[in-house]
Amino acid sequence: MRIGQLAARTGLTTKTIRFYESVGVLPAPVRCPSGYRDYDEGAVDRLAFVKAAQAAGLSLAEIREIITVRASSGAPCQHVLTLLDSHAADLDRRIAELTALRADVERLRSRAGILDPATCDPAVVCQVIPADVVARPVPTT
Amino acid sequence: MRIGQLAARTGLTTKTIRFYESVGVLPAPVRCPSGYRDYDEGAVDRLAFVKAAQAAGLSLAEIREIITVRASSGAPCQHVLTLLDSHAADLDRRIAELTALRADVERLRSRAGILDPATCDPAVVCQVIPADVVARPVPTT
DNA sequence: CTTGACGTTCCAGCGCAGTGGAAGCCCTAG
DNA sequence: CTAGGGCTTCCACTGCGCTGGAACGTCAAG
DSSP states (O other), X not given: OOHHHHHXXXXXXXXXXXXXXXHTSSOOOEEOTTSOEEOOHHHHHHHHHHHHXXXXXXXXXXXXXXXXXXXXXXXXXXXXXXXXXXXXXXXXXHHHHHHHHHHHHHHHHHHHXXXXXXXXXXXXXXXXXXXXXXXXXXXXX | OOHHHHHHHHTOOHHHHHXXXXXXXXXXXXXXXXSOEEOOHHHHHHHHHHHHHHHTTOOHHHHHHHHXXXXXXXXXXXXXHHHHHHHHHHHHHHHXXXXXXXXXXXXXXXXXXXXXXXXXXXXXXXXXXXXXXXXXXXXXX
């Protein structure tokens, strides 16, 4: 199967497929005499895995890691579990950050109702955002 | 005051201060005969505003916007409120995405306990991450 | 024979908020 | 006089996951 068909079957673009090969999450296929890439069914499975792993929040680098482990030392289950755990912890942290930020924004929003535009000093740009906002580290967006 | 002292007083680096000037969130100060930047107290207030606005989740582009509005048409309160509202909505969306993702990861994690490593087929790389994971759009990290 | 759809390579850029480094000036103390 | 610390400019690079385009090769249909 050529790259266009693989793209059609997986819902990816040919660009993305070549990119995946370049970053090592899709093995380089054999080539036709013309130089065209010639994929087998395994490529479809592989790309399905990549998509699933992405949907689980893994980066391409982590996915490549998993694939490498699989290729060199068998089932990467333990490695994958560790990754999932650290991602869960990551998500918890980010959810907490964003929730706190959400509360801050809400506080500013509701405080804004009390403010008198006349008291707004150009030097501070806008009193809706007071300089004494807690110096919360800018969250890992 | 020279840039180093401004940096010391605001907790930023001189690099960052010059960068802020280049993206338009800090006005270019007058220069000493030597060519050195010479800041007044207003710069401290301005940087405090930038930090506060960042802590509220605004991007430098949005902060520049606010500053421009302030300079050209007076108090930007309404604009700022609109921004805060859209950010709050944004945060809600992202929190929901991450929470859903967190649940997915948890589901994979707990399902993994039931799996028998022996049934793990190299073609699918790792059965802990099944291809039928909901094709959730990769969240706006 | 030509057209058009496909394929190939490589290089560049997006957005975001800086950071790093090189090459050179300014100023003061020793 | 020289060393140093601070300042100037400019350009490149980081991470991440692609995406766009140029310039070219390949193949089947008309």
